[in-house]
Amino acid sequence: MKIRIIEMDGNSMRFVVEGIDPSLANTLRRIILSEVPTMAIDEVVIIENSSILHNEILALRLGLIPLKTDLDSYNLPEECSCKSEFGCPLCRSTLTLDVQAKDDVRTVYSGDLIPEDPDVAPVSDKIPIVKLAPGQRVRLEAYAKLGRGKDHAKWQPVSLCIYRYMPQIEIDEERCNACGRCVEICPKRILVEKDGKIEVENLMECTLCRDCVEACGEKPPAIKVSWDPKTFIFDLESTGTLPVERIMIEAFKVLDKKFSDFKETFIGVVHESKED
Numbered sequence: 001m002k003i004r005i006i007e008m009d010g011n012s013m014r015f016v017v018e019g020i021d022p023s024l025a026n027t028l029r030r031i032i033l034s035e036v037p038t039m040a041i042d043e044v045v046i047i048e049n050s051s052i053l054h055n056e057i058l059a060l061r062l063g064l065i066p067l068k069t070d071l072d073s074y075n076l077p078e079e080c081s082c083k084s085e086f087g088c089p090l091c092r093s094t095l096t097l098d099v100q101a102k103d104d105v106r107t108v109y110s111g112d113l114i115p116e117d118p119d120v121a122p123v124s125d126k127i128p129i130v131k132l133a134p135g136q137r138v139r140l141e142a143y144a145k146l147g148r149g150k151d152h153a154k155w156q157p158v159s160l161c162i163y164r165y166m167p168q169i170e171i172d173e174e175r176c177n178a179c180g181r182c183v184e185i186c187p188k189r190i191l192v193e194k195d196g197k198i199e200v201e202n203l204m205e206c207t208l209c210r211d212c213v214e215a216c217g218e219k220p221p222a223i224k225v226s227w228d229p230k231t232f233i234f235d236l237e238s239t240g241t242l243p244v245e246r247i248m249i250e251a252f253k254v255l256d257k258k259f260s261d262f263k264e265t266f267i268g269v270v271h272e273s274k275e276d
């Protein structure tokens, strides 16, 4: 397996993985979505809530606020030495909220949450939680914990994680008459005409729609579109909880551990059956 990072911009990343088959590409995608831990509010103690929202809805909205995640300082609750259901400072971080609307309607935003640890704060201050009419108040304590997307979508580290085959485009220069029909029809502007020849630019943007092949007047078409069955383009977009490169590193760690566990179990079973 060979990995190449093609571009990285803020919370987005595009990388290419060569030498794998679709099942492994899908395994990687599923691990990114469901097994890379992030912080999210998991328990809320509502002290006062005179807003229009029921406590449960308020708690659900709080859970869905992406929080900055410090994977090096916190443990997953099930792996923490405290073994406490309520948690300890190594597996739990508290955020408090106390907002009252005075004379005007007041929107409560994620930025009103006060984190005890600044490294476990909302990714954005601008996420609306609830609107308060004059006199209404919300007062609560929220407990954030590490968790995985397979248990609840609020722990998913990404808002986008897709992969697709690496496109391959071949032009038969001997039969191509440079009519330019394929250039005109391509919705992604991948084909260009240069000095009477058709060239391919931004290959990774090709959607494999094959419009260019259908537009070609030659029989058979002078342009061939296919894909490399062993190479995949991945597009990731972090919710901001973790840097995208860290999401990728953690996903490969999980994948590596799964292989090691499988190898150990499998070799153990084979060994036992041989002894029998």
Ligand code: SF4
Pocket (backbone or CB within 6 Å): 169, 185, 186, 187, 188, 189, 190, 191, 205, 206, 207, 208, 209, 210, 211, 212, 213, 225
């Ligand atoms: S397959 Fe579609 S996107 Fe790709 S080059 Fe042809 S027309 Fe453009």
Ligand code: SF4
Pocket (backbone or CB within 6 Å): 171, 175, 176, 177, 178, 179, 180, 181, 182, 183, 198, 215, 216, 217, 218, 221, 222, 223
């Ligand atoms: S449509 Fe066919 S013949 Fe025309 S430029 Fe494209 S590949 Fe060449």
Ligand SMILES: [Zn+2]
Pocket (backbone or CB within 6 Å): 077, 080, 081, 082, 083, 084, 087, 088, 089, 090, 091, 092
């Ligand atoms: Zn603990």
